[in-house]
Every structure is written in C-alpha cells, then in structure tokens.
Amino acid sequence: MEATFEPKILGMLCSWCAYAGADTAGVSRTQYPPNIRIVRVMCSGRIDPLFIARAFESGADGVLVAGCHSGDCHYISGNEYAKDRITSFGGMLDFFGIDQRRLKLAWVSASEGTRFAAVVAEMTEELRALGPLKLKVQ
C-alpha cells in the first residue's frame, strides 16, 4: 500500500447553509483537505439514500451529508427527514460491512466556515485510518 492513502469523499451540501458554509471557508481562505468533492443540493432532505449507495458504488471512500442546523432548514423540516434517513441508512450500510464512519452527517451554518473545514479535516483523518473501501474485491 502507498505511504499515505488519500480517501475520496463525496460531499452533498444543502444550498442554504452547508454549501454557503463551504463558501465562507473558501472566501476566508481557511485551509482544508482537498479530498472532498462537493455536490450542491437544495436541501439535505433531497438526498435519497440511493445517491449515497451510488457514490460508494462509484468509488467514494466516504460520503458527507451536510445541511442546516435543526430548526434552520429553509424548507422547515427537510433536515429532520435527512437525519432519520441517513441514520437508518447508516445502519444498513453497517450490516453489509460498510463501516458507519464512512457516512457522516453534519450541520453547518452559512457562517461556520471554520467548522466546515474542521468537519472535512476530521473526516479525512478518520477515513485515512479506515483505509480504502474495497467494494471491488474478488
């Protein structure tokens, strides 16, 4: 195995909070690992678990779902649905042997640029330790 494994993370960020938070991180030149690729969605409640399955299928080592803090969702309760969905889907992934830590849910507001950077940094570290997701074995 190569010296340091660089995980690939797919981030699905809601347009109103988390995506704006990532933007804040960029604008204020906060450094965070380049391992994340970001997809912008209107609301974390838009994220069908199928998107997550497809991300892992297509080679992601981790998936980050981020949206507005509880009570702040632009569509009132999308993030509550997201929370239930992602939590139960994480359990399903775990049953198939895909470590739950590969799917992370975070709440990041538009002003929390440093928090966004910290979330990505922490997740990257965790995935480095977990190593690549070998769904393609055999």
Next chain:
Amino acid sequence: MATQIEDQLRARARALLAEGTVELFVGYRQGSNPLRVAPFVARTPAEAERLVWNAVCVPNLAGTLLKHVGKRVGVALKGCDVRSVVQLISQRQLERGRLHIVGVACRGMADPEQLAAVAGESVDDLAQDGNELLLSVGAELSRHPQDGLLLAKCATCTSQTPELYDELLGEAAPAAPVADRLAGVRALESLDAPGRLAFWSEQLSKCTLCYACQTVCPLCYCKQCPLTLSRDDPRRQTREPASVFSYHIMRAYHLAGRCTGCDECERVCPENIPLSLICRKIEQDGSPR
C-alpha cells in the same frame, strides 16, 4: 390425492364464484411435478375444481392479487401470505372490501427441495396422512414426518392461524415453539465491519442481478424501480461487485417497514444467497422511515 382442506376449499371457491360474491378465485394448481404448485386464478365454478391444497403450497399469493386490483377477488391464504396482504392493504395497494379471504390454518409447508433430496429420485406422487407425508417413487412408498421437512421460515412462524380472514378452513393450530428468528443476524453482527464485508462480498459475488428476488416480492409494487432498469437504459447497473452491493443495500432500504418476512426472495434466488438475513435485519430494526 385430495386432502380434506382441498375438498372444502374447492367447495367454497365454487360457491363463491357461483353466487357471484367474487369474480375470481386465486389459489394454487398442480405445478410441473408433484412437489410443485403454481398460482392459479379460477374464473368459473368449474375451474375451481383445479384448485389444490397440499403440503407444498409454498408460493406467496399476495403478489398474484396485485395483478387483479379492482376486481372482487376470493383468495386462499396461509398465515404468512395474510401478513403480506395486510401490509398491502395498509399501503393502499389492495382494497379490503374487494377481497374475500379464505384463511387456511397452517402447520408449516414442506420444502420441495428437501423432499426431492430425501426421495432421491423424481417423485411420482405426494400425499398426506396426518402429520406424515407419503412420497411415491415408482411403486415404492415412503413415509416422512412433515415436521422434519419444513421450510426454514416455518420453524419460527407465529402465524399458523392467519391474522385476518373472512372464513377459516382447518383447525386453528396451536402456536408452535418459536425458534430464534434473529440468531443469524446476531451472528453476523458479532463480526466486525470488515468481517461482514467479507461475508457479503463472498455471498454477493454469486449474484447475477437476475432480479428474481425483486420480481417475486409482493411488497415491491412500484411501477418503476430505479434498481431494475431495462436493458437499454444507460443507468442500468453492470454486474460489477460494487453495483451488486448497491442493488442489495437499496433493496433492503426500500423494504424497511414493508417486508413481512415471507422469505420468497431467498426461495427464488437461483444462487442461494441468504437474502432472508437481510429481511431479518429489517425486522430487527423495526420500521425506519
């Protein structure tokens, strides 16, 4: 050989069709050999004579009912099939008012594959005598206690008496001692994540994505499924291991809160993948949203 239940069932189906209570009666007919039955729809009192009821009435008829939505349908159901029907009613896929359910008390169905294995050769006739099954191969007749040859799901069943019916045939059987349904799930969960991944990698490497498990499932009623796209759809999965994983994970997720544990998916899988483990996992989790 006609069993007592079979005679009663034919008589009831005949009467229901003759008096116009139902337009169709759904049950089983003899299949391609004595160990197989197939779903059958009787449309006239005369056709009701072709109905059978024996120890191998294994297929779940709930799915057949979905093909006749809108009609007044009579149907013969064992307990596990009633569970699927109840679920379909609560999901508004079937209308209670249009169904006439003839519940059949059940002591467990025999596994046709095990029967074929004990017979060793192709069976010429299957008959029943109390709790014994009589298999004839040529002129030879052998007797086997039915309890030893049941489907795996029947060992843990608590639906011997259906939970919903308009009329009941047979003796309401006493609830059998329940084996631990979730033992398999717990064993798998005692492994660490890489251990489970190795287990599923090995099992799912056999999957050919034939989609039989999805086709047979009575609770997979969506008209269009994003997991089983047609051959010319560019988004259709390939048979890469990663795609097979996502198919099975998504199937499990979609069935959460719907699966009633009839284990038809595992029965029809040509690769003998232990899909019932996934169903038990869903059952253990309750019904997530």
